[in-house]
Amino acid sequence: MHMEGIDTMLSARTLFEKVWGEHIIVTSPQGEDLLYVDFNYLNEGGSFLAFDQLRLEGRTSRRPEQHLAITDHYLPTINRAAGVEGIPNPEIRNVVAMMAGNAADFGLPHLNMHHAKQGIAHVVGPELGISQPGMLITCNDSHTATHGAMGACAIPVGASNQLRHVVATQTVWMKRPRTMRITIDGALGTGVTAKDVILSIIRQTGIGGGAGYAFEYAGSTIRGMSMEGRLTICNMSIEAGARIGMIAPDDITFAHLAQCERAPKGEHWDRALAYWRTLPTDPGAVFDRELHLDAATVAPMVTWGTSPEDCSPIDGVVPDPSSFDDHERSRHVGRALEYMQLIPATPLSEIRIDRVFIGSCTNSRIEDLRAAAGVLRGRKVAVPGMVSAGSSEVKRQAEAEGLHRIFLESGLEWRDSGCAMCNGSNGEIVGPGQRCASTTNRNFEGRQGRNAMTHIMSPAMVAAAAIMGRLTDVRHLTSP
Amino acid sequence: MQPFTILTAAAVPLPIAKIDTGMILPGRYMRRHRRPGHDYSEAFLHDVRFDENEQPRPECALNDAAYGTPQILLTDADFGCGSSREGAAYAVMDYGFRALIGPSFAEIFYGNCLQNGILLVTLDEAVIHQLWAAVRARPGSEITIDLPNQLVIDPAGARHSFDINPLRKERLILGQDDISVTESHGAEIVAFEAKRRMAFPWLPITSQA
Numbered sequence: 001m002h003m004e005g006i007d008t009m010l011s012a013r014t015l016f017e018k019v020w021g022e023h024i025i026v027t028s029p030q031g032e033d034l035l036y037v038d039f040n041y042l043n044e045g046g047s048f049l050a051f052d053q054l055r056l057e058g059r060t061s062r063r064p065e066q067h068l069a070i071t072d073h074y075l076p077t078i079n080r081a082a083g084v085e086g087i088p089n090p091e092i093r094n095v096v097a098m099m100a101g102n103a104a105d106f107g108l109p110h111l112n113m114h115h116a117k118q119g120i121a122h123v124v125g126p127e128l129g130i131s132q133p134g135m136l137i138t139c140n141d142s143h144t145a146t147h148g149a150m151g152a153c154a155i156p157v158g159a160s161n162q163l164r165h166v167v168a169t170q171t172v173w174m175k176r177p178r179t180m181r182i183t184i185d186g187a188l189g190t191g192v193t194a195k196d197v198i199l200s201i202i203r204q205t206g207i208g209g210g211a212g213y214a215f216e217y218a219g220s221t222i223r224g225m226s227m228e229g230r231l232t233i234c235n236m237s238i239e240a241g242a243r244i245g246m247i248a249p250d251d252i253t254f255a256h257l258a259q260c261e262r263a264p265k266g267e268h269w270d271r272a273l274a275y276w277r278t279l280p281t282d283p284g285a286v287f288d289r290e291l292h293l294d295a296a297t298v299a300p301m302v303t304w305g306t307s308p309e310d311c312s313p314i315d316g317v318v319p320d321p322s323s324f325d326d327h328e329r330s331r332h333v334g335r336a337l338e339y340m341q342l343i344p345a346t347p348l349s350e351i352r353i354d355r356v357f358i359g360s361c362t363n364s365r366i367e368d369l370r371a372a373a374g375v376l377r378g379r380k381v382a383v384p385g386m387v388s389a390g391s392s393e394v395k396r397q398a399e400a401e402g403l404h405r406i407f408l409e410s411g412l413e414w415r416d417s418g419c420a421m422c423n424g425s426n427g428e429i430v431g432p433g434q435r436c437a438s439t440t441n442r443n444f445e446g447r448q449g450r451n452a453m454t455h456i457m458s459p460a461m462v463a464a465a466a467i468m469g470r471l472t473d474v475r476h477l478t479s480p
Numbered sequence: 481m482q483p484f485t486i487l488t489a490a491a492v493p494l495p496i497a498k499i500d501t502g503m504i505l506p507g508r509y510m511r512r513h514r515r516p517g518h519d520y521s522e523a524f525l526h527d528v529r530f531d532e533n534e535q536p537r538p539e540c541a542l543n544d545a546a547y548g549t550p551q552i553l554l555t556d557a558d559f560g561c562g563s564s565r566e567g568a569a570y571a572v573m574d575y576g577f578r579a580l581i582g583p584s585f586a587e588i589f590y591g592n593c594l595q596n597g598i599l600l601v602t603l604d605e606a607v608i609h610q611l612w613a614a615v616r617a618r619p620g621s622e623i624t625i626d627l628p629n630q631l632v633i634d635p636a637g638a639r640h641s642f643d644i645n646p647l648r649k650e651r652l653i654l655g656q657d658d659i660s661v662t663e664s665h666g667a668e669i670v671a672f673e674a675k676r677r678m679a680f681p682w683l684p685i686t687s688q689a
Contacts, residue, residue: 025672026665030647034665036672038683049567052514059659065686091511098513135683160566161595161658169662171669264682272682 012282014179015248016214019153019279023136025171032173039066039130040166041121041139042108044099045073045425046159050140051102053164063170064107068130070121071099073425075113077388077415084113089427106167119391119417122146122361126231127391129260133249133276138166143361143441145215145237149230150257151249151279153214156238177244178288180213181281184221186295191475193371194229195363195439195458197221198236199301199311201293207309210242213289216281217247221295227256228367235362236441239308248280302348302457302471303443305336310443312348314461314473320344339445340453348471351455354434356385356412356466357448358459360422363439364390366397368459372439373403375463376410378480382469385436385462386413386428388420412466424449437465481597483655487578488624489551492541493612496528499555500562501589503528505571519574520567546619554611555582560589569593579625581632583608594648595657601625601632601642610634627653 023035074095087093103110125131133151140159147154237245257263264272299313321334389395404414421428422440429449430436443454464474509523536543569592583605614635621635632640677685
């Protein structure tokens, strides 16, 4: 091998290593890196503790323009015109009001409930082009890895101490994670989506398999995916235990950014683009772990348990806890099936549901709504449910395309944008003992409400379940 | 953050195992502002201290005036287990405790307390039982915690040494939390920002101080 070749191999770096390395200010004797935060999103959930503490300490925001406060977790999806005073629950009203007060006191730009761009942080950031390749981004939310689909290194931070540190210093202390590349190659079958790919990955890694790793999703399947699909993939990295999940920026990323209002313009665009093209993982770069998935083997997935790894292809059956070799896993499945009121060997497509939810930072973008509407067009739903667009912009576009009429005519509700029924912070919950087919990211016990049972799946699969009143293979749904 | 060096203060026993963060800071207080004069002191272990009718539980030593104004809480095993809510550490601090001594503490809670200048000391269960007995025998008796020498001196004058991570110890003695450590790198951060603004002029890195 030529010397040059060896040098190339030694200097070959991954996408993650390039972005992380570019943000190290100092490294502590204990090996933690002090990282510069290019941009921080923050929501109302818990962040008031950070601001209260900053206030008690007499500290201010170091770089207010590098933050965006977004009210998303606690906002009801109806009756927005009535304003904060129109929120019936006083505790929820108070949390929403505190966010506005804290953003104002610390000079942070804020998308409040009436803002034309209001939405879920992980939908709005990429939509406005604030999240860009090569950036280091933080947010006080566990699904922050979503922005990694733009080629950014996006990391969740704790809502009080860590957020307080980011606001005061525009930096964060972090231990560098190891790297794992997940390569998905091949064409996805009909009715198979990004959601099914990420659920298949989580099924393979388990919910702890990615802990301590930064993921990079690669391969021809990812390259062929839209921006929306990539955002769905990165969004659920944390469900495999990884706090960071990234996808190399390419022409699809650049074409998206070229239309965004907050993306660089003119000469800045040219310079940014030249830099962004240097970011993808170099040939020969080494990952600590590699995982492969054949796209042809991915089927539409549904969860049957109380953890995102508890999922199977829709043509499968509820598993028998005793079929798992691992004792802990077996015990978990037993407890999960008890909570979910399911009997082993029941075909998944025979599980009846009580309601549906289409929304959340995982699956509420325009492509998701088109997919659901495509299934619902000309049909009636058998169970009630709501559709909440991921942002006010997505809502307007869906209305311009007439998708809202398809949802309304099918019998679903068409709601304003927010985290909504994904975790019910805003009071919109699934009733006790009710079973919900949901496009969200977590099916933990009580996630959508006390004793509520959640089955997560793709938007098209939720639409199919809504029509049939039971979990349904969207590929077998006959024309209306 | 207030530095922690040597503390001599009254100690109060709380012999209940597995006090979780939900008991330390009940969920209903979690959406509440912390302001001077309206902090989490009321919330701290509220349901351990008071019954359903808001009457002080007589069996709870925290309600016994004989203990004076204790700044040291003598806990039982697994104190601070459960959710990672950082407000639990604020509740401990707002109530007035500067140190907790117990047989074991949950890891996240331990980190959150030290981050806020509250020292958590782990001693053998037998020693903890002696400390409970000593302060119960004479409510209001004082215990000394000497952090530089890593010693607890009980009311009878017996010395018990304890372990602590050297970095955490140094930060407590200096009164440095994460932010003050970071602020000591202020010049490096300013230089980093200037370099980054030059190299990547499209980023929203503003220059005003």
